[in-house]
Amino acid sequence: MGLARYRRELGLAAVYAALLAALRIYAPGFFHEQFHGLWVAAAPVLVAAVGMTLVIVAREIDISIGSLFSVCGIVAAVAAKSGWPMPWAAAAAVGAGMVVGAVNGALVAFAGMPSIVVTLASMVILDQGLRWARQGAEVSGLPADFQWLGFSQHGGEWLLMAAALGLLVIFAAGTRWLAAGRAVYAVGCDRESARLAGLRPRRVVFGVFVLMGALAAVAALLNAIRFPHVDASAGRGLELQVIAAVVVGGTAIAGGRGTMLGTLIGVALLVSIAPALTFLHLQAQWERAIQGLIILLAVAVDGLRRGR
Amino acid sequence: MSRRAAVQRWVLLAIVAGEVIIFGRIGTHFFTLANLLQIPRLNVELGLIALAQTAVILSGGLDLSVGSLLGLCAVVFGKLWRDGGLGPSEAAAITLGVGALCGGINALLITRGIPPLIVTLGSFSLFRGIAEGMTGGVDNFTNFPRSFLLLGQGYWGPIPAQVPVLVAAAVFFYLLVHRSALGRALSAIGYSPQGARWAGIAVGRKLAAVYVLSGLCAAAAALIYVARVGQAKADAGMGYELAAITAVVLGGTSIFGGRASVLGTVLGLLAIALLDNGLRLADRSPELAGILKGVLLLAAIGIDWRPRGGAAGRRQRGRAEEPIMRNTQLAVLVIVILAAAAIITGGNFLMYQSFSRQLAAQGRPREAGKRLTIAMMPKSKGNAYFIACQKGAAEAADELGVKLLWDGPMDSDPARQNEIVETWITRGVDVIAVSVENRGGLSTALRKARQCGIKVITWDADADRDARDFFVNQATPQGIGQALMDAAAKSMDGRGDFAIITASLTAANQNEWKKYIEQRLATAYPEIHLVDFQPCDDQQAKAFEQARTILNVHPEVKLIMAICSPAAPGAAEAVKQSGRNDVKVVGLGLPNENKPYVHEGITDAVILWNTMDLGYLTVYAADALARGTLAPGQTSLEAGRLGRMQVRGDDVLLGAPFWLTKSNIDQFDF
Numbered sequence: 001m002g003l004a005r006y007r008r009e010l011g012l013a014a015v016y017a018a019l020l021a022a023l024r025i026y027a028p029g030f031f032h033e034q035f036h037g038l039w040v041a042a043a044p045v046l047v048a049a050v051g052m053t054l055v056i057v058a059r060e061i062d063i064s065i066g067s068l069f070s071v072c073g074i075v076a077a078v079a080a081k082s083g084w085p086m087p088w089a090a091a092a093a094v095g096a097g098m099v100v101g102a103v104n105g106a107l108v109a110f111a112g113m114p115s116i117v118v119t120l121a122s123m124v125i126l127d128q129g130l131r132w133a134r135q136g137a138e139v140s141g142l143p144a145d146f147q148w149l150g151f152s153q154h155g156g157e158w159l160l161m162a163a164a165l166g167l168l169v170i171f172a173a174g175t176r177w178l179a180a181g182r183a184v185y186a187v188g189c190d191r192e193s194a195r196l197a198g199l200r201p202r203r204v205v206f207g208v209f210v211l212m213g214a215l216a217a218v219a220a221l222l223n224a225i226r227f228p229h230v231d232a233s234a235g236r237g238l239e240l241q242v243i244a245a246v247v248v249g250g251t252a253i254a255g256g257r258g259t260m261l262g263t264l265i266g267v268a269l270l271v272s273i274a275p276a277l278t279f280l281h282l283q284a285q286w287e288r289a290i291q292g293l294i295i296l297l298a299v300a301v302d303g304l305r306r307g308r
Numbered sequence: 309m310s311r312r313a314a315v316q317r318w319v320l321l322a323i324v325a326g327e328v329i330i331f332g333r334i335g336t337h338f339f340t341l342a343n344l345l346q347i348p349r350l351n352v353e354l355g356l357i358a359l360a361q362t363a364v365i366l367s368g369g370l371d372l373s374v375g376s377l378l379g380l381c382a383v384v385f386g387k388l389w390r391d392g393g394l395g396p397s398e399a400a401a402i403t404l405g406v407g408a409l410c411g412g413i414n415a416l417l418i419t420r421g422i423p424p425l426i427v428t429l430g431s432f433s434l435f436r437g438i439a440e441g442m443t444g445g446v447d448n449f450t451n452f453p454r455s456f457l458l459l460g461q462g463y464w465g466p467i468p469a470q471v472p473v474l475v476a477a478a479v480f481f482y483l484l485v486h487r488s489a490l491g492r493a494l495s496a497i498g499y500s501p502q503g504a505r506w507a508g509i510a511v512g513r514k515l516a517a518v519y520v521l522s523g524l525c526a527a528a529a530a531l532i533y534v535a536r537v538g539q540a541k542a543d544a545g546m547g548y549e550l551a552a553i554t555a556v557v558l559g560g561t562s563i564f565g566g567r568a569s570v571l572g573t574v575l576g577l578l579a580i581a582l583l584d585n586g587l588r589l590a591d592r593s594p595e596l597a598g599i600l601k602g603v604l605l606l607a608a609i610g611i612d613w614r615p616r617g618g619a620a621g622r623r624q625r626g627r628a629e630e631p632i633m634r635n636t637q638l639a640v641l642v643i644v645i646l647a648a649a650a651i652i653t654g655g656n657f658l659m660y661q662s663f664s665r666q667l668a669a670q671g672r673p674r675e676a677g678k679r680l681t682i683a684m685m686p687k688s689k690g691n692a693y694f695i696a697c698q699k700g701a702a703e704a705a706d707e708l709g710v711k712l713l714w715d716g717p718m719d720s721d722p723a724r725q726n727e728i729v730e731t732w733i734t735r736g737v738d739v740i741a742v743s744v745e746n747r748g749g750l751s752t753a754l755r756k757a758r759q760c761g762i763k764v765i766t767w768d769a770d771a772d773r774d775a776r777d778f779f780v781n782q783a784t785p786q787g788i789g790q791a792l793m794d795a796a797a798k799s800m801d802g803r804g805d806f807a808i809i810t811a812s813l814t815a816a817n818q819n820e821w822k823k824y825i826e827q828r829l830a831t832a833y834p835e836i837h838l839v840d841f842q843p844c845d846d847q848q849a850k851a852f853e854q855a856r857t858i859l860n861v862h863p864e865v866k867l868i869m870a871i872c873s874p875a876a877p878g879a880a881e882a883v884k885q886s887g888r889n890d891v892k893v894v895g896l897g898l899p900n901e902n903k904p905y906v907h908e909g910i911t912d913a914v915i916l917w918n919t920m921d922l923g924y925l926t927v928y929a930a931d932a933l934a935r936g937t938l939a940p941g942q943t944s945l946e947a948g949r950l951g952r953m954q955v956r957g958d959d960v961l962l963g964a965p966f967w968l969t970k971s972n973i974d975q976f977d978f
Contacts, residue, residue: 034860041853061425063550113609114563116370116425120550121605128598136690136718138848140901153885227881228904231849232690233719240372244429253423278857285444289437295430296417303422 008250011301012265019272027279034275040157042271043164044069044223045242046264049249050171051215052242053263057175058208059188059255060108060115064100065216065242067126069235072097072220074130077139077230080146089146094217100126101213105206123239130232140229147228160222167218172260184208188255244291245270248298269294316560316608320575323604324582331586336735338589341466343734349468350727351581353378353529353536353545355574356474358552359481360525362573363518365556366485368498368565369424371519373414374526374552376436378545381407381530383439386449386540396456404527410435411523415516432549439542449540450748460535461752470532477525482570494518498565537723539749544723554601555580558608579604588731591713682930683713683737684923685728687745687769688720691846692898693873693919694743696978697768700923707948708931713737720812720846722746729753733760739930741780743768747816751775763933767926769817773958777933780926781959782917785817788965789824791915792894795967796869797833799892799912804866807840807858809851809879809895811872818871825869839865844875851878859886870895876914880905899968899976906973917965920978925950929960 023030048065055062072093079089104122108115148156175181186194187201194201224230249266251258273294274287331338348355357374364371381403388399410431417427462469485491493514496504505511526545534540557563558579559572583597583604684701686694698714705712713732717724722745730753732740740757744750744766754764754775764771767780796806808825810818822841829836839862844851855868855878868883868891870876876897883891884905893905897914905911928947932938938945938955945953945960954961968976 029860029863032860034857037856037860107606117557117563117605117609120554120557121602121609123550123602124554124605125599125602128595128602131718132593132595132599134690135695136688137692137695138690153887227849227852229848229877229901231847233847234849240429240432244433247426247429253426275857278861286437286441288433289441292430292432292434292437295433296427299422299426299430300417300420303417303420 006259006261009259009262009265012249012262012269016265016269016272019269019276023276023279027276030276030279034279036157038271038275039161040226042267043160044219045238045245045271046164046267047167047215047219047222048238048242049245049263049267050168050260051212051219052246053249053251053258053260054171054175054184054208055115055212056243056246056251056253057188057255057258058184058205059191060205060208061243061253062104062115062119062209062212063239063243064104064119064123064126065212066235066238066240067123067130068097068100068213068216069220069223069238070231070233071100071126071130072217073224073230073234074134074139074232076221076224077142077146081139081142083143086143086145086149090221093221094214097213097215097217097220098210099213101210101216102206104213105209108209109202109205134232136232138229138231142228142230147225149225156225160226163218163222167215168260168264175260180204180207185256188257190256241270244295248295250298252302317569317572317575320558320560320572320579320608324575324579327579327582327586331582331590335586335589336591338586340734343585343589345466345468345471346730346734347578347581347585348471348474349536350585350730351577352470352474353533354548354551354555355577356477356525356529356532357522357548358555358573358577359477359570360522361549361552361556362481362559362561362568362570363485363491363494364424364522365553365561365563366491366498366565366568367494367515367518368501369418369515369518370428370553370563371414371424371522372428372549373410373431373435374522375545375548375550376432376434376439377407377410377523377526378530378533378548379542380410380435380439381527382534382540382544383442383447383449383542385531385534387442389452390449396453400456400531403531404524407523407525407527407530408520409523411520411526412516414523415519418519419512419515436542436546443542447541448746448748449534450538450746452534452538457535457538457752460532460537470536473528473532477528478570478574485568485570490514490517495566495568498562498567533723537726537749538752539722539746541722543721551580554605558605560608576608585731588715588728589735594715680708680710680739680931680934681713681737682710682739682741682927682934683715683732683735684741684767684926684930685716685725685743686714687716687725687743688846689714689716689718691874692901696898696919697923697926699978700920700925701927702923703920704924704927704931704948708927710927710931712927716743717745720745722749725750726753729757733757733762737762738934739763739765741765741767741926741930742771742776744771744816745769747771763930765926765930765933768922778929778938778955778958778960780922780929780962782922782962783965785820786824788896788915789821790828791965791967792821792869792871792896793825793828793833795894795913795915796867797836799894800836800867802833803835805837805839805862805864806867806869807842807862807865808838808869808871809842809844809854809858809875811846811875812843821871825871844872844878846872846874848874848878848881851875852882855879855882856886859883859888859891865891867892867894869893870897873897873901876911877901877905880911883910884908897968898978899973900978902968903973906968906970909970913967913969914973915965915967917962918978921950922962924948925953925960925962 075096076089076093079092104118107113107118183199183204186199187204191201223234245266246263249262270291273290277287337343361371384406385399385403388394388402389396414427414431418424459469493509496509497511501511533544555576556573559569559576561568580601583600587597588594701712715728725745740762751772754771758764764776765778766776770779840858842854844854851874868879870879870893873896876895880893883893893911894913902911902914925947929938929945932945942955945955947953
């Protein structure tokens with residue numbers, strides 16, 4: 001027991017530390033501005049990854065979050081632009097996220113449809129719906145209190161990181177110690193056993209999807225407030241990036257296993273690659289290949305260990 | 309085949325029939341032989357991938373890497389042919405080998421018991437990443453030999469050259485899935501790998517075969533894609549994996565494996581393809597097709613899954629699925645054949661009708677009052693630059709009383725531009741006006757349009773000269789390049805380092821400007837150095853990240869030159885957030901986006917022609933061309949509120965660009 005159960009997290013942390021050490025030696029400039037900026041950019045990804053960890057632990061998957069992310073950002077921006085105060089605009093975005101999450105969740109949990117198909121469909125619908133409504137145009141000319149929520153840039157950046165890390169800690173504690181958190185693991189391990197043990201698997205799955213929707217919306221908000229305008233395609237490709245980070249972080253795609261700490265390191269590792277390459281004067285175009293290699297290596301290690 | 313699957317098939321068939329009837333009524337030229345052959349032609353690549361995916365999903369797996377593999381194979385083929393000096397056929401053979409090999413890599417990990425979803429998610433990134441790495445994300449292979457392009461652009465009589473490939477693949481996969489021992493084995497594995505193993509099936513070997521096959525199909529699709537679009541770039545086939553899965557699942561194949569239907573996949577493909585094509589021909593928004601696709605998917609699955617739920621349901625399903633109902637299968641097959649025959653007969657009849665109508669129309673001269681249709685395409689619809697163009701174009705169309713179709717890819721995507729032009733040719737428009745993303749790729753389609761008697765204008769970015777009648781030129785590249793460099797030098801007091809953020813490294817306009825920027829730099833400003841040159845894919849957020857990285861990697865940079873319109877505000881925001889008030893931005897951009905930065909003193913100046921006027925002038929030129937009042941040799945053109953515009957050779961000139969600075973930027977609103 002003890003540290004052994006965190007073997008995956010420790011291994012990942014070692015890889016990440018090695019990367020940082022290499023940067024420290026060969027590109028000290030990385031730690032001046034870039035490191036800070038990197039975490040500001042990673043905060044929204046982290047929040048979405050927290051939700052995805054829950055979903056995957058519950059043995060489901062949600063590939064609609066990239067589109068949902070774009071939609072929620074635009075909802076907040078349009079609401080703010082039409083004169084809603086910022087808290088209302090934020091609430092509108094989170095509400096939209098929860099509604100979509102609830103629809104996904106209801107179709108998966110109560111109608112018994114496979115989550116990959118349901119969220120594939122909602123991804124297409126949201127994505128195309130947004131394109132139809134906005135024709136790809138961004139929202140600009142936002143009120144002054146939109147960017148950084150009216151704080152200074154410095155304060156806004158710290159607020160962003162604090163919010164993301166705070167959510168991570170809350171969910172890490174919740175999945176570890178709350179009955180509701182353990183229920184997600186139980187349902188992910190074996191739905192039938194969980195039911196016989198007195199849990200209600202359908203409600204758990206439904207709740208997980210609603211939370212995913214809400215967290216995707218929060219992530220979209222954290223991303224949107226970094227800019228004075230909101231992009232209509234902000235979430236493109238986010239779903240696969242987030243799933244990759246969660247899986248690299250040690251969450252089992254077959255459900256029932258995974259930690260928020262692992263997800264944190266997974267996100268940190270994957271978002272560092274591109275700037276690290278630029279700073280080490282390697283060619284940035286290999287970024288995606290290296291990301292893929294890391295994912296494959298991580299799962300290969302899993303496979304070997306299980307094979308033993 | 310189970311009863312529910314049969315019901316689903318019937319519903320799908322009804323949907324396809326409904327689409328045919330509806331689009332036959334509201335779509336222009338939907339029921340023509342050319343269009344009915346065009347639909348499969350545009351979907352051969354997707355079809356190959358979806359057919360292979362059917363077998364993969366039958367085995368209880370999923371292959372997310374196929375779209376990326378298509379991109380990788382396209383690039384490998386281009387590289388072998390151009391840099392490796394191989395002939396197209398040798399290069400194609402090796403490419404197919406690479407596809408099979410990459411499928412083998414997936415298989416290697418999957419047969420070790422790692423979930424296919426995760427393995428192929430990793431290779432999804434890996435394959436696309438290698439393709440991007442090999443080309444730097446920018447290298448673009450074009451000018452393939454004519455003999456190779458025939459595979460994607462040629463015709464056998466009326467039949468497009470690649471359609472027989474799809475038909476052969478469909479028959480092959482039908483036999484494989486429904487009539488072979490391998491198909492049976494895959495179905496058993498799909499229901500229960502463990503059970504299959506106990507039943508004596510070599511699970512690993514069968515699974516490996518299926519993923520290798522999937523890789524092979526992706527490679528074949530890549531070859532056809534390259535031949536059809538005429539270019540090979542690392543972003544080929546993006547999003548194909550999800551589109552293919554949609555078609556497969558729509559066709560009634562169970563996403564959990566064990567049950568598949570090749571016929572269903574073909575129907576699913578048809579349903580999706582008809583939606584895209586039909587809505588476009590009916591001048592409806594193509595995004596509507598996307599939404600309907602999602603709804604269709606949910607509806608189809610809903611019928612299949614209604615009475616089930618939870619793990620218990622999943623477990624029972626295996627037992628419920630007994631291979632009965634052969635008669636239904638046969639019935640469906642017969643119905644499909646009959647329906648296809650009916651469609652073709654009906655198509656021929658309607659084609660004959662429309663032909664005779666056309667002949668009749670040709671007999672008399674075009675009435676003066678006939679409403680012209682001008683189809684106009686931007687590089688990407690979401691870009692603020694093109695949104696401003698659209699406003700101007702709509703204004704001109706109103707004044708002239710012409711019908712304006714405005715459609716284009718959502719993001720810069722040359723393959724999509726090709727598809728839209730092909731659909732417009734089928735629909736029949738009077739003028740096509742395009743802002744060309746990739747010259748080599750689109751010129752072929754534009755030549756085809758001209759052969760069909762459609763007038764072609766390019767605007768904003770030009771195609772090959774023989775592929776269009778006129779080019780509406782916003783400014784000369786030399787003028788822009790020199791002006792940008794002069795403004796940069798002025799901001800930098802004639803010395804120091806600067807970096808450029810451009811659109812994409814393949815964008816023709818920007819590359820042309822860069823040439824003149826460098827020329828000017830070399831001759832006039834010896835103490836200024838260009839230290840970095842980065843693309844932002846025409847996205848503001850990407851420009852922001854690029855600018856921030858540039859400032860960190862090259863702290864000595866004094867100025868960022870943003871030479872595409874999304875880059876200017878993106879770079880300015882990055883400079884602002886970095887707190888560096890010694891760094892300036894100059895570039896090319898729209899007034900509204902840049903106003904705040906110009907007033908804050910971050911952006912010194914942006915250069916621009918009036919983009920609304922560019923759209924306005926293009927529609928006037930298109931109208932004049934269609935009416936014959938704009939012809940070669942003319943030196944001027946009357947363009948509404950713009951007055952008399954200059955025509956030089958086959959360029960219609962918009963006039964000189966102007967600088968927007970603190971003093972004048974508030975006078976503009978677009």
